[in-house]
Amino acid sequence: MAPTKPADGITPEIVAEHGLSESEYKIILDRVGREPNLTELGIFSVMWSEHCSYKSSRRHLGKFLTKSDRVIQGPGENAGVIDIDDGDAIIFKMESHNHPSYIEPYQGAATGVGGIMRDVFTMGARPIALLNALRFGAPDHPKTKSLVAGVVAGIGGYGNCVGVPTVGGETNFHEGYNGNILVNAMCVGLARTDNVFYSAAKGVGNPIFYVGSKTGRDGIHGATMASAEFDDDSDEKRPTVQVGDPFTEKLLIEACLELMATDAIIAIQDMGAAGLTSSSIEMADKGGVGIKLNLDKVPQREEGMTPYEMMLSESQERMLMVIQPGKEKLAFDVFEKWGLDVAKIGVTTDTGHLVLTHGRKTVCDIPISPLADDAPNYDRPHVPTEPRDVLEPHQVPEPTDFNDALLRVMTDPDMASKRWVWEQYDRHVMADTVDSSQSGGDAAIIRIHGTNKAIAITTDCTPRYCYADPVEGGKQVVAETWRNLTAVGADPIAITDCLNFGNPERPEIMGQFVGCIEGMNEACRAFDYPVVSGNVSLYNETNGVAIPPTPAVGGVGLISDLGYFKTLKGMKEGETLILLGE
Amino acid sequence: MPMIARVYVGLKPGVLDPQGRTIANSLNDLGFNEVVDAKQGKVIELRFAESDAGRDAVEARVKEMCEKLLANTVIESYRIELDEE
């Protein structure tokens, strides 16, 4: 594979292959003070990819309301944290795994679920619920059937095995997703407010531990793949997709939570996209320290892995942590009890640099702060979406046959029962599911174990509205989650989001993005309903055709007393129906 | 002469094989310490309707089945064996 030092140095072609622009490369030269080697270039390329740096979206996400009395941690950590009283905290986030799921639906969806769960238990929470928001192409498109089957089986396969109930979600079909399906997964976890874990490395000379599966050559450049649009050749160029290992994930959850009950962990971060690179750099950057890693110590699945491959590998089910000196043995014991690979691979330093050694040679020595702080932050041109004609109710012709109309509505794939989907998900494991997909209610209800309170959770988005009018559509998405939570008797607290759009380099797409955020934010402020975590997935387009703008939102609310809530369960014949609102 | 095809589908080298690893660990736990590695794959045996398609034609069709359904070539590779029944 890639040598550390290409014979001709870093050529413009190599820079381009890494998805970096000329001007981005100039900044790298300036900050490093010399020509980077290939490993260093690879590290910059993933850190500065759209996926990791949010370079097209960062300035717009900054506008969101992110605080309220109940917010303990807003965006910026692995997941958002809210206070639900009595010392209990709910930690949650939603994330996309769109591109991998299109290529390998089962594994793509499965690893998406695995990744979002790691974001949540990394912070000290036991995952207690999973949801998903899925968009597929037209039902009669030749690829749709197998994509649906694979994605649903993958979500179930992973969540069921780990033993976290999948309690809700949404599934839509539209030809706009024919070439780019959306697989958004949300995980909700429960922690104690005084035992939440963060990713900032602290102190100098503290040991850095690697825990979980061994590193292989999985998904190298996956992060850059998620930042480039598809074309018809994608089938040829597609890189390896990771295989999920839910068994190891389950062991990781139990082991991490066991160690978290002690005071051994200073900081912890899962290795998500761009694995070892982003986890080590984020930890160091947030803590204002340097990091030195000995790559020979990294548990490896394959022989002859280069530093480049190790740093860019996206092998799943791995975590990085800074351990309290003196607690190394305790940490080893816990992870070995659970049969996980564990190794001390480095220390925190005071150099402010990321230093990597391999075979006793230094193979990377770059300053950390530019990787994070100087990441590109673009103000991409955007044009507002042309307002569409408003369709007044009286313009819609009255159906001649109401039975037929009703039948057509009910058999529409978007409206039809999703039982085929949610029956493949274990919705009851953990013994706290009060309501889930099967009742068809507006939000799932999960009791807080051992208490008489519960949280309500929902995911929503109506892309058609966002397409017609991004600002109004954005408002509607947030408002719908709010209504769905209140409809079951919960007080809405906060949301997470997954913003799925096309190519941000096109001003009209960027216009949809900016418009949706504006609308969402307006609704958030009106309801005092902040955004505490989220994810952006751009470049969802094929041959220049973008998906409909799809800002999926996951809302969480609190039911303080399970004596008072409502579901659709138990409706009886002869009861009165009341229509509220306009 | 009716034919039978055996398709062997396995993970490509380098792709994580959690099942194989767990099997190897478990064999070691049971005292089979000589096992250093295990891999798990699938065999799909196909029987065909009577026809006078030649060997090459059958093989080409089975190859198509593999590409379309039996294997996901992103992570799996396959091998075809044809036999007379």
Add this chain to the structure above:
Amino acid sequence: MPMIARVYVGLKPGVLDPQGRTIANSLNDLGFNEVVDAKQGKVIELRFAESDAGRDAVEARVKEMCEKLLANTVIESYRIELDEE
């Protein structure tokens, strides 16, 4: 000479193989109408540590592994193939 064992595990005759049937149906749906039946089984490939155990000894051990773990003889039968690597 390092050895490699391939263990083929399949359902016994008489045990319904829904997985195989699903594959056959899907192939038919895709237009491969010549397929009348499909069966799915597992292949487990085992690699061993260097040793001077003879072929028969290795085979006996693998048989034991099959009986203890690799196959469930209530529903499955197995076949062992040994190869030099």
Add this chain to the structure above:
Amino acid sequence: MQTAVIVFPASNCDRDAATALEKLTGKAPRMVWHNDPIIPDDVRFVVVPGGFSYGDYLRSGAIAANSPVIQDLKRKAEAGLPVLGICNGFQILTEARMLPGALMRNTNQKFVCRISRLRLANAKTRFTKRYDAKNEIDIPVAHHDGNFFADDDTLRRIEGNGQVVFRYVDNPNGSRNDIAGIVNEAGNVLGMMPHPERAVDKLHGGTDGIPLFKSILESL
């Protein structure tokens, strides 16, 4: 009364089982780790819970059936200790040959999670006495490999002995004779795919699981 729940690395209904046992006995069960060679002597009833023991790699329950604790469980069950295997626990008990038959992949190849209606095929076992006159109950199922298979001879034998305890009213997985749960010949080991521990709380999944636990606990 002291009860126990066996915990494998990827058991995931261990907490559900423990919650149910604690609710019904007033005492937390012992959580016995799969590598423990011995189930403590004061334990009077053991639950082998649902989940994915070892990821269900190779075959559901196969690796777990070979674990140290199951060897001790086998000995103690032969000596009369009552055991309930739920879902993955049922798979483990058949793999360990503590119960006849095998559990194969559901015929439709899909995981199935729903409330299933069961018919009591034998209401006189140590596990079912308290169902009184009831002959149908609702218990959730959640499994991928719940398709019970036994050859014709075995099937005839277990049917003849009254070892079939529960049958599905609406078979979700292709099980022969709609079998959802069976006991061993001695009647002290019950394996079932549906989850009675998920049916002990009105808010969660109904309460039709309670008489099962009461039956066996009262028989001790």
